[in-house]
Amino acid sequence: FLLDDEGLIRERELSKIWIFMRFNVSSQSGKNDVLITAALAARQARDRALEEALKNHSMVALYKAVLDHVFLLPLMEMKVNHCTSFRGGQILTQQNLAQPYSFSSEIPLYFGRNLISLEITPIGETEFKEAFHELPDGELLTFFSQALSAYSCIDSGTGVCGTKAFIERALMSSDTAIIERIVDAETGEKHFRSERRIGMADCDVSKGTAISEAGSRGVVIDLGGNLFL
Structure with missing residues (x-):
């Protein structure tokens, strides 16, 4: 931890947050795939928005190609x-x-x-x-x-x-x-x-x-x- 004049208080607060996070993660059952779900949802939402707005296969393909390119x-x-x-x-x-x-x-x-x-x-x-x-x-x-x-x-x-x-x-x-x-x-x-x-x-x-x-x-x-x- 980076301590300053309030370093002790800061460390205690971070410790509370860490304990809270550990409790919540441990209380979940099954596979933790939240990042996978978020990534897939973002891509699906993007593609759906392009298709609804453009309504043209060629334009949708162009937009996807540009957005996916490095x-x-x-x-x-x-x-x-x-x-x-x-x-x-x-x-x-x-x-x-x-x-x-x-x-x-x-x-x-x-x-x-x-x-x-x-x-x-x-x-x-x-x-x-x-x-x-x-x-x-x-x-x-x-x-x-x-x-x-x-x-x-x-x-x-x-x-x-x-x-x-x-x-x-x-x-x-x-x-x-x-x-x-x-x-x-x-x-x-x-x-x-x-x-x-x-x-x-x-x-x-x-x-x-x-x-x-x-x-x-x-x-x-x-x-x-x-x-x-």
């Missing part, structure tokens, strides 16, 4: 929205499809501050083109791109990382819903915290907005709840 979704998010989750950014970095870059902000309130962005590499551009250039119907890719443009970014609880243009645009518009989620593309450390944003306007964290390349306004999808705030 890096296509975060790569497309970077191409369309200039932003992806920190986890998605890590996948792209590991595949050399995107790389972190250091830059100094040119926005007056943050002028000269060093930030880390995520930029698509030439390899990433090539992979994107090769993944979609053989699609029999170009409208499928257009439709999927429009779906991506409906939101600005998805925060799964570890924050988001974006291009220099995306970060600077959020700073210029004082978009707190996005600013508070921007993390260092290398370490995952938050660039901005509430107490550092003196003089910035508040907004609904669940509905922050940003302008994508397509010019549409989207929402911030918060899948992390209070884990990240």
Whole structure:
């Protein structure tokens, strides 16, 4: 345990939680397959939602293929929205499809501050083109791109990382819903915290907005709840 001035109390509380968890687990009979059940339920719910919304076999197949692929979704998010989750950014970095870059902000309130962005590499551009250039119907890719443009970014609880243009645009518009989620593309450390944003306007964290390349306004999808705030 990490002890501080309240370390003894903290340790006792954790001990109570541990005893409670052990009691509840031991009281269950049979196989503990809760994680298996949750994983299967999530996949079935996703596929059912796609089928009900799209009602087109080709589009459903495309969506499933992209969502199941190891890096296509975060790569497309970077191409369309200039932003992806920190986890998605890590996948792209590991595949050399995107790389972190250091830059100094040119926005007056943050002028000269060093930030880390995520930029698509030439390899990433090539992979994107090769993944979609053989699609029999170009409208499928257009439709999927429009779906991506409906939101600005998805925060799964570890924050988001974006291009220099995306970060600077959020700073210029004082978009707190996005600013508070921007993390260092290398370490995952938050660039901005509430107490550092003196003089910035508040907004609904669940509905922050940003302008994508397509010019549409989207929402911030918060899948992390209070884990990240």
